[in-house]
Amino acid sequence: MKKITIIGAGGYVFPLRLTGDILSFPALRDSTITLMDVDLERLEGTADAARQLVEHHGLPATIESTTDRREALQDADYVILTFLIGGTDTYATEMEISRKYGIDQAVGDTLGATGVFRFLRTAPVLAEIAADMRELCPGAQMLNYVNPMAMNCWFLADQGIRVVGLCHSVQGTSHMLARQLDVPYDEVSYRVGGINHQAWFTEFRRGDEDLLPRIRDEMPRRHIDEARARALLDDGASHSEVRGDSLYEGAQERVRSEILRAFGYFQTESSHHASEYLPWFRKDDERIREFTPTRWGWQPGQNRDGRDRNAELLPKLLDKLEPSVEYGAVIINAMETDQPAVIYGNVPNDGLIPNLPQDCCVEVACLVDRNGIQPTTFGELPPQCAAVNQTNVNVQRLAVLAARTGNREHVYHAAMLDPLTGALLTLEQTRSLVDELFAAEADWLPQFTDGSGTASPATELVASAG
Secondary structure, three states, X not given: OOEEEEEOOOOOOHHHHHHHHHHHOHXXXXXXXXXXXXXXXXXXXXXXXXXXXXXXXXOOOEEXXXXXXXXHHOOOOEEEEOOOOOHHHHHHHHHHXXXXXXXXXXXXXXOHHHHHHHHHHHXXXXXXXXXXXXXXXXXXXXXXXXXXXXXXXXXXXXXXXXXXXXXXXXXXXXXXXXXXXXXXXHHEEEEEEXXXXXXXXXXXXXXXXXXXXXXXXXXXXXXXXXXXXXXXXXXXXXXXXXXXXXXXXXXXXXXHHHHHHHHOOEEOOOHHHHOOOOOOOOOOHHHHHHHOOOOOXXXXXXXXOOHXXXXXXXXXXXXXXXXXXXXXXXXXXXXXXXXXXXXXXXXXXXXXXXXXXXXXXXXXXXXXXXXXXXXXXXXXXXXXXXHHXXXXXXXXXXXXXXXXXXXXXXXXHHHHHOHHHHHHOOHHHHHHHHHHHHHHOHHHOOOOOOOOOOOOOXXXXXXXXX
16 A cells, blocks of 8 residues: 655645545546645545545545645655645735736746746745655655746755656647647647746657648648638638637647747747747736737736635536546556556656756656656757757746755846746846836745845745645
């Protein structure tokens, strides 16, 4: 019987989805699943739903819940992170401060000043979890779902933890491209490499047929040229393809199609999200509406209570237990049963992509079996793709360095080098933006002092569910 611990288990719907995934695999159904969160009410909401799944399906699994992180980590075999430090109120504050300076982020969890500060307030908690794991479960495998993925995994790898960062953008985009090309997904193969939220499909095949030429032709024609023609006729109301595609995957793909037309390869992250990481698509309200006509992600005044979303998911899991597209349970099952699986993971770049920095975090295919997670060598990216990635890696590196050292200047440097921030703000404005974010989030940033560049003593922080 293996112990699987989920830290941040009171979060919106995702911890319950992961629990359902674990219970979907017969070999994992006798596991002890320990749910931990600092918010007892929300924790028990997830735990109650998980216990209903176990009872309804007659499974031997044990569901534990605790607000004590050390208790949750004691003797764990797998540790899954899924939380938002500071909660949605802090997130909303940093989004609004950025908008005050004219930077309208789509989601704000990966890059830009908002992504940097989300990482900085997360890093002390990651360091504490890593220290607890080295003491309480030194052989455990960490599965990280917390954004900003690349910065968090880069930082965690330096803590001596076996960590892989997991996302669903590769799975989602590969399915979307197959739908767009009207090709059966089970006949498709592909290769992807790059960084999280900005990896590249350098191969996409159906048997011996190379589908990249079709992607290069059809995606820009459909989502740029034809979309522009429709906009002239109906004022843009028909921006979405009538294919049953979601806004996240396929319904509005102008940004990724523009990137494809410019650089030759299709990216893994949705157009809405990808628009944040580059300087060209979010310069003003008119351009934002042009490239991403329908918004998703956090908006002012939206309902931040995720309990209704748990209530929507639970009946589906009670009706049928089957795994989602997430990799977490797939990894655990492969390691426990020695049934090989291939996943895309965010791991240290130990020669995997030679034309990206060797200490950064890259997203590549990984073989998983009883020997653990084994990243595969991707090889060199097309040089223009590596150059685009490098603009984002620059920000990640300086943010990680700031978290390690407590040097506030590196936070300014990270924000100044962010592509979108640099396209919109002067250096002076960027420094002012960072100062406002420091003032607003001071309680979450124990690794910084008043700007002297000296790290302050670590303080006890706990994970606040996202």
